[in-house]
Amino acid sequence: MKKRALISVSDKKGIIAFAQALHDMDIEIISTGGTKAALEQANVPTIGIEEVTGFPEMMDGRVKTLHPLIHGGLLGRRDLSSHLDAMTQHDIHPIDLVVVNLYPFKETISKDGVTEAEAIENIDIGGPSMLRSAAKNFAAVTVITDPADYNMVLEELATGETTLATRKILAAKVFRHTAAYDALIASYLTNAVGEKQPETLTNTYTLKQTLRYGENSHQRALFYQTALPVPYSIASAEQIHGKELSYNNIKDADAALRIAQEFTAPVAVALKHMNPCGIGTADTIAAAFEKAFDADPVSIFGGIVVLNRPVDLATAQQLSAIFLEIVIAPAFAADALALLTKKKNLRLLTVAFTETVKEPEVVSVLGGLLVQEQDDQMETADDWQVVTKRAPSAAEIEALTFAWKAVKHVKSNAIVLANQQQTVGIGAGQMNRVGSVKIAIEQAESSGNIAGAVLASDAFFPMDDSVAYAAAHGIKAIIQPGGSIKDQASIAMADKHGVAMVFTGVRHFKH
Template identity: 70%
Template sequence: MIKKRALISVSDKAGVIAFAKGLVEQGVEIISTGGTKAVLEQAGVSTIGIEEITDFPEMMDGRVKTLHPKIHGGLLGRRDLSHHMEAMEAHGIQPIDFVCVNLYPFKETILKEDVTREEAIENIDIGGPSMLRSAAKNHQFVTVVVDPKDYEQVLLELSENGETTLATRQKLAAKVFRHTAAYDALIANYLTEAVGEKETETLTLTYELKQELRYGENSHQQAAFYQNALPVSFSIASAKQLHGKELSYNNIKDADAAIRISREFDQPAVVAVKHMNPCGVGVGETINEAYQSAYEADPVSIFGGIIVLNREVDVQTAEKMHKLFLEIIIAPSFSDEAFSVLSSKKNLRLMTLDFSAKDQAIENEFVSVLGGLLVQNQDIVQEQAKNWKVVTKRQPTSEELKALEFAWKTVKHVKSNAIVVANSQQTLGIGAGQMNRVGSVQIAIDQAGTKVDQAVLASDAFFPMSDSVEYAGKHGIKAIIQPGGSIKDQESIEMADKYGITMVFTDSRHFRH
């Protein structure tokens, strides 16, 4: 009776010795090559070299060693078809019943600093994916393992039944094709970026499971959180949770929105978010001052919110936040005293994030629609006040200009139709997501209350008519910033002049849907 054979060739050698020994105990012969063969033999596992099977030497710096009919014939031959078995016998091909292969570390290679293109290319595995795919295709007869986490299950079934179950082989084969698809996606994206191609004929994406979620937006929806296979440092996916209960689907979306807003500011800044919109944004000389400004912007809506601070949390700021019910606090770090104060709330999620990476390369955004996917680059256009145009008779004061810049940075992160009323230190009123622009103006000004006399107004898109400007003027707004571009711009300009408002056009729209 022909002995069963296993082909083992792995880059990740975790657990492979115990796995190989377990196979040998079940009467399986081991075929191996290169570094894996050396590791196994040093551990006392007898192996058969690939070249003993193929009768052909490894060559071209290891590029060619397993691409041979005696390997792939042994993997692909169907044991239930007589002509397959006859062909194998005629050509001296012995079946291979187990394949344990994982691939050259392409991902790990391209994540290295200063990696060369030549080094990346040499870490594209060819023989490994070919063997995996062959074995997975023939999973009716071949057990294929790509993940060390599956070694234990395979050995358990062998010891109990003398073979693996078809159900297990099917699951392992599916995992193989997911693995090779992800591997190829990384290679495709690396080479595509290297040659600078955009809007390619196909889009290949690969993400890795970071967290299974209890549910999605609502309790009846299933959900999971996946992270880019090449992690982005400044992202909620890379934030480190220090304390508190598990993140939810809505937590993750709100935290992402808050992190994006915080990226706008270099000075100490605090962002409070509720339901994907900022409810308070504040800046100051210290993070404590910035927090106080963000809190006072809307002390009602901040309840149950997500807070992002772009400086270390000190104990004074922590004590203020401790008085509120908050879902998440994200910062570069927490002082020991601050952490002690905040961690006394067992459910409050405390997270750290690498703010030094906020200006690094930004990935594209992907939004699903029924039957498709929308792709765009992020709205990170670099705007400078010196390029803006004052279109009214009155010029902005220096204080008004500071407030306009602050409001403009914020309004781009508010759901359209978006209006922000602010001074140079904090938001005072935010109108978000209304079906008409004047409705958002009314909400923002009403929220600002008596503080509107010292405030400016920002609009994410142009005013389609002059009614919004008129409402702002009647309620004390003296400075407005907007993109311009409406066919009725002149009417808005004349209305601004009527009320002594200075109006600035930026020529950049910031819709956020």
């Protein structure tokens, strides 16, 4: 009895040469629909699926391979006499090799304007069923879903048989593939019905990059991308120069991109270790970077810079004057690129500054995951409550608005000092809030930028010491959520020193 292969592929890359090689090995080929037509056009003989089942394809191809004569040939165990007897009794021919890839569901739902009906018709049923049947019986059946595996299988078949080890590897790959396929369908339908609290979470990701190491050199690390790529993301960025990104580079770049999306005016974000060290806005991107650099010319060394406008030569000249790890922008002018690429280790990336996708944030913990909505809320001056005797001036309102956008991206306890166009002092990640206040003020004073600065706090002041310290160093306006049982003490301290204070009513912790 001749060996049999069943081939039914949506992605026909490499399939003609592969099928021809099988035919040359005297392996019969069963095929369906478009795959059969493509093989016959290339003069590769095939057996139609209906010739095996005695049943026509029907319902627009929805029913064609879901038949005992197919699945019996896939699932029948060659080591059990009862299975072999059943196959003989029912005239079931064993199928030794399955080559199937699935309807393009992901590609379909990625298209603009796709309808639900189009999406549903691209949910493959027969394909995953054949793959799962074949993969379950890997003891006897070789199953392929990835064209990249064709040559490996042909090399082994040339010696007579594929090895059990190879069949097992391919089976595991199949189950990963079908699980990811089903996860994408589940996600699409879950979103379609507006389910916000699914009883199981079935996100799927595709390996994008094997990293040199993780946070430290002894840790292995991988970088995965969402199944449906997000344009404005580090995962979708195009690297045009420099060595590959590290684990820490990717985390920092992601943090900087999140900050840049808060601003529509030209903005430059300088970041180190998941915290901004300088944020500047201006009429031009060169001037914005100058302000970001001036905010903290020490910490920016070895940092990451994100710019939301194309990099021109004037900006590139400023960037090239200091040591940076990464620069990310929508584009680089030719003369700017020529200058920056002289630094062989500087990583240059472009990213599409499009509207961001509101993906849930997922964080791993031992034994589970935490999932939350993105903190994409941002209060404006219309939402604030002035709680002190003195209201902030128009200039202070502008500075407070800038500071409030920045502080939500600083690790708690977070304090940001800023004027209308730049951060001037940042206190991050301290175990007590007054400690962050002192760090931010010290930084602003050391750079000579504290005059006229306002202060933003990501959460309420638990006591009045932070307000007292800020006022003693010349701060005249403060923005904070409010909500402490000791709010009145902080308000009284602000009034004592003539400080304007506003409550937003919303906390922006970043743990």
